[in-house]
Amino acid sequence: MGIDTRVAGTFCVLALLALCSMNPVSVYSAGDETPDQKVAEVLVPPAQSNTRTQPNTIDTDYAPYESEMRFATAVGEVVLLEFIPWATARWISKAEWAKVSTNDWWDHIERGWTYDGDNFVTNQFAHPYHGNLFFNAARTNGYDFWESAPFVMSGSLVWEFFGENTFPSINDWASTTLSGINIGESLYRISNVITDNTATGTERVLREIAGTLINPVRGFNRLLSGETAKVFPNPADRLPGSSFIDLTFGARTFDEDGFKIVDERERQAIVSVSYNYGNPFDGDIKKPFAHFQTGVSIASADQTLTSFYSRGILHGWDVSKSKNSHHVLGIFHAFDYWANPAFDMGATALSSSLLSSFRLSEDWSISSSISVGGTIMAATPTEFFIDPEGRDYDFGPGISTNLHAGLNYNDWQIVRLALTAGWIWSFSGSVDAKHNIQVPVLQLKVPLSDVFAIGLRVAAFRRTSSYPNFEDTNQESSISELFLAVKLH
């Protein structure tokens, strides 16, 4: 409830505060004697504003802000991330849900958990994103991945029980906590890659802006600590062993209900960016999110944000390695948000995956993965439930399996075949409904150069739902997408 306001308000305030700090020169007027004046001069030297500092200008003795755990700051920021959206809703937008009293609090304690009736975007995207802010309140104040997780958990608990006048919803707590941790660590690492503590001048300013947009809480803390304007060594693990960005521009066509003829299909323009961080076959896979894949897609439709996902390894083990093959077993956490006229699907899940790589020649290889996992909380459409607040989908846990195979030419995946199948048991919404979901995907890419490729992606979505009191239903949709891919290392 009201999560859009929460996220938007918090993001805007933090981003604004952090963006105001981007150009260090702007905060000092000429002639001011400030302790950081030297640093400001280094960042924008008069004659060489776009060059790196000399090695002797890097403060190698500086202890980075994140090298210490700052409990009070982390808790204070979690409180701020609760208060800003609540206060915005209570006193500016005067939202009904923010009019909460101590009687409401006690009612919530007496009643305990329930499920809410919020719309799909609020529950499946905005809540996880807000959890990411809680996570980074701790992560960027010196706590590691696991240590930061309880901050999300408690931040969401406090909000659910005491931040709104509606009953605490378990789906919000699960999404905010689990997906928030996932998104939070992904965005923390991406922001870390983007910012460069040794950069100066325009490059530094642009990097700080981009890093803050990706992770506003980190940008805020860099502002607080003065690291936005400080030249000092980068952390040793700033860059993964390998990473690449896949940027695609294209058009897609799909139908909303059943496989129809092409003329009746809806067409959309779509832009997608995906980021592959680290290599599970060549890295420290024992650290959480040492390898992850994340991506977002924007479409020319009412539902502009059409997909957002993040899948990271929590812990991995080398199973076997030879000259031409390598097998890795990993525990993964996945956050998925898919929203388009053909289907909606949201989930936070844990899975175990066997990843394999087979080398065929110097340039060619085959990759595959087999995953089996448990979906902790999923949201999927239903035909027989509409909540008074508007929710028209079911919540519930489930199990899923994923098979994937790819033919690779260097970094390009020429052919990709994937099949995801899942079963979800409705705990809220349609009474005792069971949903079976299948999503096969075929993707072909033809490299035009080291950087550009053209491609075709065809996917289908099939949901078979059974209800004890109604007839079984089927939903089938297909999506075809033509795209131009740009690969950036």
Place this chain on the structure above:
Amino acid sequence: MFYHIKNTLFVIILFTWLPLYGQPSVAQASDAKQEPNLLSSIVTLQGYYVRNLGVFSETWSRAVGGYVAYGIYFPEHLMLLLQAGYTRFELREDEIPNRDVDLIALPVLAGVRYYFMTQSIRPYSNIATGFTINTQKGPSPEGITSITSADFAFQIGWGLSVDLVGNLELDLAVKYNSHWRKPYNMTGFEYGAGFAWKIGE
């Protein structure tokens, strides 16, 4: 009114324990952090009394039960915990004439316990989730029938471990339960006392 405010404040404090997970004022360089190593484990036996809340308490006023738990310590403040319990609920005497109704819950929980101190007296807080198998048995037109369901379980609370002799510890705890159940959640405050036996070093 005062009762509500007092209890609400109690739960607020209860819910805000988790950030204390970190080491607050004592700065610790991140590169000096240790990898978690298995140190030792404990087996805990605890009995508890539950005062139920809300609509659920209008029928089932209280409960008694116990649990056995196995916990694994991680340096220096953390413990992962698996616990299985047995809870028997009691009907409210003044309003329910039918005494032949039983409600038994078997909560199975996995959670995390954080010790604020590592001395011989160790206050801690914990959070756990899992499921509870609820069986209600009672008379119906068809005779005595029982209904069993498996539902989501949630628990958060404070506790205190005190070293007694050897590997024996005294364990005291106060927790808030919100276990899922139709038509009303099983919410309540749980007061427990028991013993723990430390295994290994």
